[in-house]
Amino acid sequence: MLTLIVFLPLVGAIVCALLPKDRPEWPRWVAAAFSAVDLALVCWVVYRFVPGAGRQFAEVVPWVPQFHITYSVAVDGLSLPMLVLSALLTFLAVIASWKIDKKPAFYFSMLLLLQVGMNGVFLALDFVLFYAFWELVLVPMYFLIAQWGGARREYAAMKFFLYTLFGSVFMLVGIATLYLKTNTFDMVKLSVLGGLLPADLQWWLFLLFFLGFAVKVPIWPLHTWLPDAHVEAPTAASAILAGVLLKMGIYGFLRVSLPILPHAFHQWQWFLAVLAMISIVYGAAVAFAQTDLKKLVAYSSVSHMGFAMLGIAAGTAIGINGAIAVAFSHGLIAGMMFLMVGQVYDRAHTREISQLSGLAGQMPVIAGLLTFASIASVGMPGLSGFVGEFLSLLGAWVSALPHWIVIVSALGVLLGAAYLLWMIQRVVLGQPSYIIADCPDATVREVFVVAPLVILIIAIGLDWSLLLQFTDPVARVLAKVVGG
Amino acid sequence: MLVLGALWAIFAERLPGGDRGSAWVGAGLALAAGVVAWIEPATRRGPFDGLLAFDGPARFARIAVALLAAVWLLWTAGRGEGRLREGVALSLFSVVGCMFMAEARELVTLLLSFELATLPAYVLIGYRRNDVRGLEGAIKYFLLSMLTTLVMLYGFSFLYGLTGSTRYASMDLRAAGMLGIVGLLMALVGMFAKLSAAPFHYWAPDAYSGSTPWAVAFVSTVPKVAGAVAIVRFVSALAPGIPAVGSVIAIVAFASMVLGNLAALTQTDLRRLMAYSGVAHSGYLLIGVAALSTAGYAAAVLYSVAYAIPSMAIMLVAAEEGPLVADFGGMGQRRTASSWGVVVLLLSLIGVPPMIGFFGKFGLIVAGQQRGLTILVITAVAMSVVSAGYYLRVVRGMFFGETPAGARELKRNAPAAIAFGLAVLATVVLGVALGPVSAAIGTFIR
Numbered sequence: 024m025l026t027l028i029v030f031l032p033l034v035g036a037i038v039c040a041l042l043p044k045d046r047p048e049w050p051r052w053v054a055a056a057f058s059a060v061d062l063a064l065v066c067w068v069v070y071r072f073v074p075g076a077g078r079q080f081a082e083v084v085p086w087v088p089q090f091h092i093t094y095s096v097a098v099d100g101l102s103l104p105m106l107v108l109s110a111l112l113t114f115l116a117v118i119a120s121w122k123i124d125k126k127p128a129f130y131f132s133m134l135l136l137l138q139v140g141m142n143g144v145f146l147a148l149d150f151v152l153f154y155a156f157w158e159l160v161l162v163p164m165y166f167l168i169a170q171w172g173g174a175r176r177e178y179a180a181m182k183f184f185l186y187t188l189f190g191s192v193f194m195l196v197g198i199a200t201l202y203l204k205t206n207t208f209d210m211v212k213l214s215v216l217g218g219l220l221p222a223d224l225q226w227w228l229f230l231l232f233f234l235g236f237a238v239k240v241p242i243w244p245l246h247t248w249l250p251d252a253h254v255e256a257p258t259a260a261s262a263i264l265a266g267v268l269l270k271m272g273i274y275g276f277l278r279v280s281l282p283i284l285p286h287a288f289h290q291w292q293w294f295l296a297v298l299a300m301i302s303i304v305y306g307a308a309v310a311f312a313q314t315d316l317k318k319l320v321a322y323s324s325v326s327h328m329g330f331a332m333l334g335i336a337a338g339t340a341i342g343i344n345g346a347i348a349v350a351f352s353h354g355l356i357a358g359m360m361f362l363m364v365g366q367v368y369d370r371a372h373t374r375e376i377s378q379l380s381g382l383a384g385q386m387p388v389i390a391g392l393l394t395f396a397s398i399a400s401v402g403m404p405g406l407s408g409f410v411g412e413f414l415s416l417l418g419a420w421v422s423a424l425p426h427w428i429v430i431v432s433a434l435g436v437l438l439g440a441a442y443l444l445w446m447i448q449r450v451v452l453g454q455p456s457y458i459i460a461d462c463p464d465a466t467v468r469e470v471f472v473v474a475p476l477v478i479l480i481i482a483i484g485l486d487w488s489l490l491l492q493f494t495d496p497v498a499r500v501l502a503k504v505v506g507g
Numbered sequence: 508m509l510v511l512g513a514l515w516a517i518f519a520e521r522l523p524g525g526d527r528g529s530a531w532v533g534a535g536l537a538l539a540a541g542v543v544a545w546i547e548p549a550t551r552r553g554p555f556d557g558l559l560a561f562d563g564p565a566r567f568a569r570i571a572v573a574l575l576a577a578v579w580l581l582w583t584a585g586r587g588e589g590r591l592r593e594g595v596a597l598s599l600f601s602v603v604g605c606m607f608m609a610e611a612r613e614l615v616t617l618l619l620s621f622e623l624a625t626l627p628a629y630v631l632i633g634y635r636r637n638d639v640r641g642l643e644g645a646i647k648y649f650l651l652s653m654l655t656t657l658v659m660l661y662g663f664s665f666l667y668g669l670t671g672s673t674r675y676a677s678m679d680l681r682a683a684g685m686l687g688i689v690g691l692l693m694a695l696v697g698m699f700a701k702l703s704a705a706p707f708h709y710w711a712p713d714a715y716s717g718s719t720p721w722a723v724a725f726v727s728t729v730p731k732v733a734g735a736v737a738i739v740r741f742v743s744a745l746a747p748g749i750p751a752v753g754s755v756i757a758i759v760a761f762a763s764m765v766l767g768n769l770a771a772l773t774q775t776d777l778r779r780l781m782a783y784s785g786v787a788h789s790g791y792l793l794i795g796v797a798a799l800s801t802a803g804y805a806a807a808v809l810y811s812v813a814y815a816i817p818s819m820a821i822m823l824v825a826a827e828e829g830p831l832v833a834d835f836g837g838m839g840q841r842r843t844a845s846s847w848g849v850v851v852l853l854l855s856l857i858g859v860p861p862m863i864g865f866f867g868k869f870g871l872i873v874a875g876q877q878r879g880l881t882i883l884v885i886t887a888v889a890m891s892v893v894s895a896g897y898y899l900r901v902v903r904g905m906f907f908g909e910t911p912a913g914a915r916e917l918k919r920n921a922p923a924a925i926a927f928g929l930a931v932l933a934t935v936v937l938g939v940a941l942g943p944v945s946a947a948i949g950t951f952i953r
Binding site: 085086087088089090092151154155158159161162165166169170177181184185188189192193195196199200202203 | 854857858860884892895896941
């Protein structure tokens with residue numbers, strides 16, 4: 024079942040690539056079909072998943088017996104929300120890219136290949152397999168940015184690739200070292216064996232994994248690839264990048280760093296929290312200064328991921344719940360933000376905030392949805408953004424972390440509200456600028472693309488347990504391991 | 508095995524069926540040799556009174572060398588131009604030499620097989636007689652190679668003098684002291700030069716860039732596999748007496764990785780780029796040797812093949828498209844499938860899973876970490892990122908670059924396409940099927 028979920032998009036990617044070139048409208052249908060089936064399978068897994076019953080749907084096959092490498096996948100309360108994000112956003116990305124006319128076969132096969140990597144990362148329980156999927160993600164994303172991106176796309180794609188490769192090779196050294204000390208690549212076994220390693224070794228291992236994950240999250244000061252990649256990437260790729268790829272870093276911390284290296288986590292806790300705090304405030308402050316709509320959203324991602332990191336650094340059950348909730352809801356909200364910005368850009372052909380104004384007058388639906396996404400991003404109670412931020416801050420408050428970190432971080436929420444509302448004021452309200460004169464409002468397809476996100480954002484915001492019933496058991500176990 | 512080897516050469520020279528015909532026969536025989544080597548099980552005791560070893564690594568190297576040569580000859584049969592029969596004969600002689608080189612466990616045999624493997628290579632490098640740069644490259648290669656071989660020979664004489672034997676099995680350097688180290692190091696110089704490891708790499712960029720990509724595809728890959736097995740066999744047999752050798756190899760590995768990768772960054776000629784990246788890959792490989800452990804030796808042998816397959820295939824594409832990085836420009840438009848093949852090969856060289864290059868590198872990392880060579884390991888992974896920089900330049904050129912003016916229109920060519928396809932397939936399949944592959948290498952006998 025899970026294997027099918029992982030590799031079905033691969034089949035789709037191959038089919039897309041092999042489609043005849045003179046039929047440019049076929050690939051999108053194939054991609055939509057494959058990603059829809061994949062999403063359906065994921066929904067079925069969610070439906071059959073028993074919250075709190077640990078790992079489920081496990082599939083284990085020996086791969087390289089000499090080195091104890093296995094093909095091992097399973098889903099638990101941590102991976103399930105991520106898997107949903109991956110499947111949902113890929114499907115929506117395909118629909119959002121309906122109008123791609125430049126090499127559609129290539130484009131859609133890259134999107135599907137990307138999904139193989141993302142699904143795999145969240146499901147793999149063998150380190151070598153995990154790493155394989157982790158790296159697999161880089162290749163299609165490189166091509167998506169470099170082929171369909173903006174003006175500086177090749178630079179941005181290269182920077183993205185090299186930056187994340189730089190992080191992940193150190194993770195590879197960490198994986199090798201762990202293997203030498205414990206003789207296994209099995210992440211489940213390691214979560215027991217890893218804790219028995221000497222503390223100073225754990226510290227070094229934590230550093231190696233930190234480099235891999237922190238680049239991905241990204242945590243200040245390793246975030247500089249993100250604005251470039253986001254701004255240059257095509258709309259759908261931006262949505263997936265923000266919605267899923269960043270979560271791979273959060274997921275990595277929760278799947279690897281905390282359970283396997285609990286002692287090191289205590290030594291690093293402070294450091295993580297301070298970096299998280301800086302990310303929150305720095306991301307928000309820099310977002311203030313942006314004149315490009317997409318860049319503003321990109322920096323707000325840095326800020327929001329800071330909240331997830333703060334929840335992780337707290338090490339308490341509440342905090343970890345919060346971290347997963349931030350990750351999940353940011354996936355929805357940032358995905359939606361980028362899709363909306365993309366829709367605005369498609370019409371106005373500019374993302375300069377100063378040149379856009381009065382969207383509400385010219386295209387009320389788009390303006391409304393953009394406003395909705397922004398308000399959700401601010402962390403308005405009743406919407407999903409609030410859940411994670413609140414729990415992260417609360418988790419950090421009750422943890423051993425000093426209170427001033429939490430207070431400064433909470434200021435980030437205020438900053439977030441300020442720059443987003445200011446953006447709304449400048450872009451949505453006011454007299455319609457000449458640039459958006461004659462621009463049509465959202466089409467049915469464009470509304471359909473964000474509708475599932477809107478529904479989920481509201482549903483989770485109103486009924487927290489929708490998400491927390493899955494994450495809470497995992498969060499409790501993790502918190503117990505790290506003694507939070 | 509050996510008879511077959513001899514037969515190839517005779518066939519290749521006498522065959523009346525034209526140049527491509529001889530390449531076909533050569534490819535067929537190389538394939539047959541590979542299959543024979545595959546079927547033939549590894550035995551503890553080799554022929555010729557133990558002068559040769561028929562152990563797991565030797566078998567693995569024989570298979571690899573023969574199949575690589577078969578791929579190369581298959582391509583030659585499809586796309587080769589001009590007078591080929593000498594090229595075919597030379598390459599086959601070299602293959603025989605390579606096989607002996609991988610098997611030799613005695614100093615004189617090693618030296619002879621070294622020469623048998625590389626003498627044809629000099630000629631291949633200078634294959635175009637009228638090309639001054641080719642001749643320059645060949646002569647540089649020849650002189651430097653001779654020099655290092657003589658140093659190696661001098662080292663051999665020390666070792667013989669100290670131990671009274673030329674056989675690995677009865678050589679014991681434990682009591683030899685300083686002189687033993689000197690001898691061993693001098694012997695290693697020759698092998699480092701074969702692997703084009705820094706600081707004995709100077710011949711490679713000039714020799715390659717003076718030559719045709721077609722010749723480079725052979726010279727830069729097949730002898731390297733054999734060279735890797737030879738150095739591993741040599742070190743695994745003699746180093747236990749002198750642990751200091753490990754640190755020397757580690758220094759060479761470090762220098763090769765850093766120098767090779769940084770020098771490759773700025774190259775615009777693909778042959779020079781691959782020459783320098785070859786230096787770097789030798790550096791990675793030497794980590795396994797420097798680890799002085801069974802796991803390290805096996806990883807080094809695996810890595811030599813992980814390097815050789817994509818390198819050969821990329822040079823063969825260069826032989827079709829042109830030797831400059833710019834010549835690959837716009838290939839994504841013209842030859843989409845081949846471009847994706849090249850992407851897979853380059854990713855394998857960077858070390859992205861699930862290609863063989865990743866598992867090769869991972870094995871080296873594990874072996875290095877196991878023996879506490881953390882600095883080497885960190886250097887290796889950091890330099891992999893640097894290497895991604897220049898390999899991606901090729902990818903970028905293929906997909907986002909312009910087709911250079913005056914690019915030749917290539918006809919479809921089945922043998923060449925099959926040869927290339929096999930190489931691409933091998934990089935993926937060998938990676939996914941790592942279990943059987945690494946079982947095949949086994950351990951070295953002394």
